[in-house]
C-alpha cells in the first residue's frame with residue numbers, strides 16, 4: 001500500500017481542501033443531522049484513502065515465463081496487429097472518416113476477439129491478460145484498467161474501482177446536503193446581508209456545480225459498470241454493440257467490481273484474500 005505517483009499529490013491536496021470546506025459549511029446543524037453528516041463525511045475520507053492506497057491490480061510479474069517461446073511470439077505478433085488496427089481507427093476518427101470500408105469489416109471481429117485473448121506489453125515485457133492496459137502515468141500494466149485518476153493520484157482498475165465509486169457517492173451525498181443547508185439558510189435568514197450573504201451564495205453555487213459534476217461522473221461510471229465496459233473500452237466503438245464481457249444479469253456486472261457480499265457495496269472495507277479470489281473466480285474470468 002503506497003501512494004502511486006508523488007507528482008499527483010497537489011491534486012489530492014486540492015480534493016482535501018474541498019472535503020474539509022464541506023464540513024465547515026455544516027457546523028451549525030441539529031445534533032441528529034450533525035452526527036449523520038459527520039458519518040458520511042468520515043466515509044468520504046475512508047473511501048478516498050482506500051482508492052488512493054489500494055492497488056488497482058497488476059498482472060503477476062512472471063506471467064510470460066509460463067509461456068513457451070513460439071506461443072509468446074504468436075502473442076507478440078497478434079498484439080502488434082491489434083495495436084495497428086486500433087491506431088488506424090483512432091486516426092480515422094480524428095480525420096472524421098470513422099466509417100470502415102467493407103473490406104475492413106473483418107478487422108472489427110479481430111478487435112473484439114483480440115480483447116478476449118492474452119496480449120503482450122512491450123514496456124513491462126510481460127503478458128497482458130484480457131482487459132489489462134499499460135498506464136503511462138504509473139508505467140505499469142493494470143488489470144481491467146478503467147482510467148488513471150489525477151484526483152485520486154492512482155490508477156482505477158479491477159481492485160479499487162469500487163472505492164472510487166463509493167468516494168463519488170459519499171461526496172455527492174455530502175455536497176447535496178451542503179447545498180440544501182446553505183439554501184435553507186439563504187432563504188430563511190433575513191439577517192443575512194452584504195458580504196455574508198454573498199459568501200453564502202458563492203458557497204451554494206460551488207456546491208451546486210460540484211454536485212452536477214460529481215453526479216454526471218457517477219451516472220457515467222454506474223451506467224458503464226452495468227454495461228460491463230471500462231472507460232478505456234468506452235472509446236472502442238465495437239464494445240457498444242458486441243461486448244464479449246457483458247453478463248446477462250446487470251447485477252452480475254456490478255458484482256464483478258463490488259463483490260458478491262453486499263456489505264462491500266456500502267462500506268469501503270478491504271476484502272480479505274480468500275474473498276478476493278472467490279469473487280474473482282465467480283465473475284472475472286481471465
Ligand SMILES: [Zn+2]
Nearest residue numbers: 121124134141
Ligand atoms: Zn505494461
Ligand SMILES: [Zn+2]
Nearest residue numbers: 135138148155
Ligand atoms: Zn495509472
